[in-house]
Amino acid sequence: MTNGANAGSGADRAPLLEVKGLKKYFPIRRGFLQKIVGQVKAVDDVSFVVHHGETLSLVGESGCGKTTTARCILRAITPTAGQVLLADEGEILDVATLPKHRLRGLRRQMQMIFQDPFSSLNPRMTLADIVGEPLLVHGVGNVTERTDRVVELLRLVGLRPEYMQRYPHAFSGGQRQRIGIARALALNPRLVVADEPVSALDVSVQAQILNLLLELQDRLGLTYLFVAHDLSVVKHISERVAVMYVGRIVETAPTEALFGSPRHPYTEALLSAVPKPDPRLRSERIVLQGEVADPANTPPGCHFHPRCMYAQAVCKEKAPALEEIAPEHFVSCHRARELSLRGVDIPVAGGV
Amino acid sequence: MQTSTKPLLSVRNLRTSFFQDEGTTKAVDGASFDVSPGKTLGIVGESGCGKSVTAQSILRIVDRPGRIVGGEILLTREDGSQTDLVKLEASGAEMRSIRGGDIGLVFQEPMTSFSPVHTIGAQLVEAVLLHNEVTPKEARRRGIEALRSVGIPKPERRIDEYSFELSGGLRQRAMIAVALSCDPRLLIADEPTTALDVTTQAQILDLLRKIQQERGMAVMLITHNLGVIAEMADDVVVMYLGRVVEQGSVDDIFHDPKHPYTKALLQSIPSIDSAPRVKLPTISGSIPHPFNRPPGCPFHPRCAAFIPGRCDAAEPALKAVGDGRQVSCFLYE
Ligand SMILES: Nc1ncnc2c1ncn2[C@@H]1O[C@H](COP(=O)(O)OP(=O)(O)O)[C@@H](O)[C@H]1O
Ligand SMILES: Nc1ncnc2c1ncn2[C@@H]1O[C@H](COP(=O)(O)OP(=O)(O)O)[C@@H](O)[C@H]1O
Ligand SMILES: [Mg+2]
Ligand SMILES: [Mg+2]
Numbered sequence: 129m130t131n132g133a134n135a136g137s138g139a140d141r142a143p144l145l146e147v148k149g150l151k152k153y154f155p156i157r158r159g160f161l162q163k164i165v166g167q168v169k170a171v172d173d174v175s176f177v178v179h180h181g182e183t184l185s186l187v188g189e190s191g192c193g194k195t196t197t198a199r200c201i202l203r204a205i206t207p208t209a210g211q212v213l214l215a216d217e218g219e220i221l222d223v224a225t226l227p228k229h230r231l232r233g234l235r236r237q238m239q240m241i242f243q244d245p246f247s248s249l250n251p252r253m254t255l256a257d258i259v260g261e262p263l264l265v266h267g268v269g270n271v272t273e274r275t276d277r278v279v280e281l282l283r284l285v286g287l288r289p290e291y292m293q294r295y296p297h298a299f300s301g302g303q304r305q306r307i308g309i310a311r312a313l314a315l316n317p318r319l320v321v322a323d324e325p326v327s328a329l330d331v332s333v334q335a336q337i338l339n340l341l342l343e344l345q346d347r348l349g350l351t352y353l354f355v356a357h358d359l360s361v362v363k364h365i366s367e368r369v370a371v372m373y374v375g376r377i378v379e380t381a382p383t384e385a386l387f388g389s390p391r392h393p394y395t396e397a398l399l400s401a402v403p404k405p406d407p408r409l410r411s412e413r414i415v416l417q418g419e420v421a422d423p424a425n426t427p428p429g430c431h432f433h434p435r436c437m438y439a440q441a442v443c444k445e446k447a448p449a450l451e452e453i454a455p456e457h458f459v460s461c462h463r464a465r466e467l468s469l470r471g472v473d474i475p476v477a478g479g480v
Numbered sequence: 481m482q483t484s485t486k487p488l489l490s491v492r493n494l495r496t497s498f499f500q501d502e503g504t505t506k507a508v509d510g511a512s513f514d515v516s517p518g519k520t521l522g523i524v525g526e527s528g529c530g531k532s533v534t535a536q537s538i539l540r541i542v543d544r545p546g547r548i549v550g551g552e553i554l555l556t557r558e559d560g561s562q563t564d565l566v567k568l569e570a571s572g573a574e575m576r577s578i579r580g581g582d583i584g585l586v587f588q589e590p591m592t593s594f595s596p597v598h599t600i601g602a603q604l605v606e607a608v609l610l611h612n613e614v615t616p617k618e619a620r621r622r623g624i625e626a627l628r629s630v631g632i633p634k635p636e637r638r639i640d641e642y643s644f645e646l647s648g649g650l651r652q653r654a655m656i657a658v659a660l661s662c663d664p665r666l667l668i669a670d671e672p673t674t675a676l677d678v679t680t681q682a683q684i685l686d687l688l689r690k691i692q693q694e695r696g697m698a699v700m701l702i703t704h705n706l707g708v709i710a711e712m713a714d715d716v717v718v719m720y721l722g723r724v725v726e727q728g729s730v731d732d733i734f735h736d737p738k739h740p741y742t743k744a745l746l747q748s749i750p751s752i753d754s755a756p757r758v759k760l761p762t763i764s765g766s767i768p769h770p771f772n773r774p775p776g777c778p779f780h781p782r783c784a785a786f787i788p789g790r791c792d793a794a795e796p797a798l799k800a801v802g803d804g805r806q807v808s809c810f811l812y813e
Contacts, residue, residue, distance in 0.1 A: 189677035300766040330526040330767060331704065335748040335760040342757060357677065360707075364750035364757065383756050401682035402752045403707030407730040409753075410711055415686050416679045419647055472753045 141179035143215060144319060144351050145201070150174040150210035150224075152196050156424055168424045170196040172375035174210070175450065178319070183345065183352040185362040188372035189398075189420055194355045197372075198321050200224070201353065202240055203231055214238070214319070236266065239312040241305075243324035248308060249296040255282070256292040258307060262314040281310040284347075285340060302333035309340065313348070323355045338364055359402050363387055368456070371395050374421045374431040377450060381457040388471045391459040394432045396469040414470075430462070438463055486556055487514035488666055488698050489538070494551035494566075496530075496537045505770040507533040507546065509722035512798055515666060517556075520692065520699040522713030522730065524706060526745075526767055530722040531702045532587075535670050538700075539579050540570040555582065558665075581611050584659030586652070588671035593655060594643035600627075600654050601639035604661060611662040626657040630687060649680040653687065660691065667692075670702040685712060706749055710734055715804075718742050721767070721778035724798055728805040738807040740785045777809070785811055 152171040155164045171193045178184045186194050200207040203223050212223035216237060223234060242248040249258055260278045263269065269277065279289040285306040296304055305325060312320055322341070326334040342365065344350060356362050362369055363383060370380040371394065379392040390396045400414040418435050421427055427434050433443040442462050450460040461467075496508040508530040515521045523531050536542045538553055553565040555578065568575045579585075587593060594603060604623035605616065614622070620639070627635035630653040643651055652672060659667060669688065673681035685708065692699055701712055709716055709730070716733040718726045718741065726739040737743045747761040765782045768774060774781050780791040790810050798808040 189679060302766050331706070331749055332526060332745060332763040333766055335750070335762040338750065339759050339762060342759065359678070360750045360752045360754075363752055364754070364760070366756065387752070397679060399752065401678040403681075403685070403705065403711040404753060405706040405710045405734065405746065405749055405751055407710045407713075407734050413682055413686075415682050419649060419680075420677070 141181055143177045143213075144180045145178040145215070145353070146175075146211075146213040147177075147197070147201065148175050148211040148213065150197065150200055150212065151208045152193075152200055152205065153208045166424055169375050169426060170423055171200065171207075172423075172426075174372070174375070174377050176370050176377060176380055178351055178353055180215075180318075181345075181349055181351055182367045183354055183365055185354040185356060185366040185369045186372060187356055187359060187362045187369055187398075189357060191420065191423065192372040193375045193423070194357075194372060195323055198240070198323050198353065198355050202238060202321060203234065204240075232266075235262070235317075236315045237317055238319040238321060239315065239317040241308050241312050241320060241322040241325045243327050249304060251296055254293050254295060255287075255299075255307060258296070259310045259314060262311060266315060268315070277314070278310075281314060284313065284344070285310045300333070301329050302336055305329060305337050306340065309337075309344070313344070316348075317350075319351045319353065321353045321355070324357070325354075326361060327356065327358065334361070341365065359387075359398065371398065374426060375423050376431060377458075377460065378432065379457075379459050379461075380450070381454075385454070385457055386471075388473075390469050390471050391453060391457060391464045391467070392432075392461050393436045393438050393463075393467065393469065396471070397435075399472055400470065430460075438467055485516060486560075487554075488517040488556050489515040489700075490552075490554040490556075490562075491534070491538070492552040492554065494534065494537055494553065495549045496533050496542055496546060497549050498546040500545055503771040505546075506722050506773065507770070508537060510551070511719065511722065511724050512551075513717045513724055513727055515698050515700055516715070517665070517698050518692075518696045519714040520701055520712055522709040522716045523700065523702045523719060524704065524709045524716060525719035526704055528721075528767060528770065529719040531704075531719060532670055534719075535585070535587075535668050535700070535702060538565065538668065539583060539585060540565060540568065540575050541579070557582075577611070580607060580659075580664075581662050582665055584662065584664035584667045586655050586659045586667065586669045586672050588674050594651070596642065596644060599640050599642055600646070604639065604654075604658055607658050607661045622661065623657075626661050627654065630654070630657045630660070630691075631683075632657070648676055649683060652676065652680075652684055656684075656687065656691070660695075663695070664697060666698045666700065668700045668702070671704070672701075673708065674703065674705070681708075688712070706746065707751075718745075721770075721773060723778060723795075723808065724806070725779065725809070726805075726807050727798070732805060738801060738805065738812060739779075739809050740783050740811070741779045744782075744784065 150171055154168040154170055156166040158165045174197055188194055199205045201212050207224045214221045214223050256278050259281055260274050263274045282289045287306050326337050354365055366383050368382050369386045371378050373394050379395045397414045397416045416435050421431050429444045429446055430448055433439040448460045448462045450458050452458050453464050492512050494508050494511045498505040498507055525531055537548050548566050554562045555565055556562050601623055605619045608619040608622050624635045624639055627638055632638050632653050673684050713730045716730050717724050720741050726742050737746055744763045748763055763782050776792040776794055777796055780786050796808045796810045798806050801807050801812050
């Protein structure tokens with residue numbers, strides 16, 4: 129696996145997960161015979177590393193392949209190509225090719241938190257059943273031990289154990305997300321993949337859940353792969369960030385570096401597009417022209433070139449490789465070394 | 481409050497409720513605010529606080545079992561006279577000419593606002609014909625121009641497509657074109673970019689700003705996104721559970737918020753230029769179910785400045801606190 133021997137976040141930690149050359153193509157079928165007429169290249173050669181105990185965020189606009197990447201990592205779907213290497217007690221498992229009978233054991237290593245806490249919870253199960261189900265399925269402990277564990281989990285996520293016999297509809301959106309988190313933590317996983325966990329929540333509740341996720345990470349030493357489209361949220365929670373565009377990673381860097389000095393033109397545009405909650409910071413923004421490319425019909429060369437204001441002839445012809453152009457800063461752009469791009473100012477923690 | 485110019489729209493003590501078997505939802509419960517001509521008024525608040533129902537009330541398109549139960553909605557007409565929209569017949573001729581004529585509407589999900597069985601063009605031409613005396617051929621020409629003016633490429637071709645053939649961003653542009661086709665003096669945009677990605681959102685906000693400058697039209701921009709409000713609004717109304725808790729200029733609201741809810745809301749949002757991985761201040765609890773509306777000030781159970789015996793006993797009125805500011809909180813009474 130890649131060893132990050134550099135200064136900065138996550139660098140001294142060993143990789144827990146390494147995704148290498150991951151691809152997921154969905155067939156497009158047409159007509160009565162359901163003939164395959166094309167392919168949606170939802171994930172098209174994605175590579176990144178997640179170190180023990182860190183939070184890596186995968187950010188990008190809708191349809192760029194974030195959820196598909198997450199589902200491949202959890203083997204909810206089988207990748208078309210590539211490796212998903214998980215460090216498991218000295219051994220390295222390739223989740224992408226793990227035989228079916230070994231997948232259940234995988235659930236004890238990694239778990240998922242979903243965007244919509246309501247539709248992901250069975251309305252006919254009580255809180256105790258929902259949170260205790262993974263324990264039951266994996267045959268953990270006896271009835272009393274399982275109940276004790278459920279009580280412990282509920283306390284951990286800030287829910288009152290007295291609510292154990294209630295059904296999900298009795299809870300608010302934020303509480304439901306806490307239930308989803310308790311359930312995901314039941315088996316003590318090391319890696320938690322959270323797919324847009326605060327996107328459906330009200331702003332006043334988002335902060336509560338983000339704080340909870342940070343606190344749980346500290347207490348339990350969790351590793352997060354955090355999938356989101358909201359850059360402010362990503363900035364808040366991550367140590368490192370990977371930016372996706374139409375099935376590919378365009379840039380990966382420690383959070384400060386990515387936001388402060390982006391090296392890919394798409395990252396620059398994305399940062400500039402985020403409205404800042406301060407009317408005194410209204411500024412000239414970069415407004416990208418055109419639309420996100422269709423993953424069923426991708427442009428040649430760099431996927432971003434039709435919208436890129438820095439594009440040159442080479443960008444239309446050759447797809448750039450993901451290269452490390454500064455310590456821990458990986459960029460996939462032919463012009464990354466010569467461009468000087470605009471980021472956002474980052475105040476020092478605790479400053480005004 | 482307004483200076484010398486008369487507000488284009490003045491909403492006074494608006495109350496709109498939904499009467500259901502399970503209970504009554506006071507969706508809008510005494511909201512008051514003004515929209516100045518040529519300005520952008522931002523209406524911000526979390527889900528369920530009554531933003532959309534306020535817009536629906538102004539346009540008189542509140543769904544049953546809801547209805548306006550009190551208040552006034554005063555629209556200043558081109559001749560300077562005022563019409564109370566609450567007194568008009570919702571489906572009468574006058575209200576129909578105001579809806580889509582004086583006041584245009586753009587909302588979050590353009591998919592549901594376009595008919596799936598008619599082309600964009602058919603719907604655009606219909607809107608033009610409804611409010612102008614022109615031939616169908618001229619209406620179509622204007623329709624194409626309208627699509628071009630909102631930045632839709634190849635409008636001659638797009639006009640004959642169906643809304644589901646367009647991307648989210650283009651569909652929202654087409655909806656703006658329909659809303660603008662009758663030259664409204666007020667455009668109500670209800671979460672116009674909420675379903676869009678940030679780069680598309682930036683395009684649509686840019687378009688709205690450009691159109692407003694060109695036409696000198698007033699915009700009532702409804703959103704739950706404080707960033708969008710900070711970027712776009714001149715004045716801001718903050719709502720909580722059907723009530724206006726605070727109103728002021730955009731700079732005042734963001735740099736000198738008065739109401740404890742506004743203060744807490746602003747502190748609880750992660751910002752792209754704030755420091756990473758620090759604990760965010762939070763608002764305790766969550767928004768109550770509309771049937772369990774707290775007595776007194778609706779925010780009191782979550783409020784850090786709660787005064788027992790006062791805030792849970794009576795509702796504070798919206799009162800002026802200095803230059804153009806209004807707050808509804810006992811701390812300022
Ligand atoms: N089961 C599927 N069948 C066909 N196409 C799919 C499927 N799942 C996702 N896609 C397509 O793959 C692309 C990436 O989707 P997704 O991973 O959900 O993106 P994101 O989570 O970044 O919004 C999209 O174009 C989507 O339509
Ligand atoms: N058609 C309806 N029937 C019953 N209740 C409704 C209806 N529309 C809105 N409401 C209720 O009115 C309140 C305000 O809703 P809304 O104006 O849509 O909120 P916002 O737009 O601020 O999210 C909510 O409690 C909502 O449940
Ligand atoms: Mg997704
Ligand atoms: Mg709404």
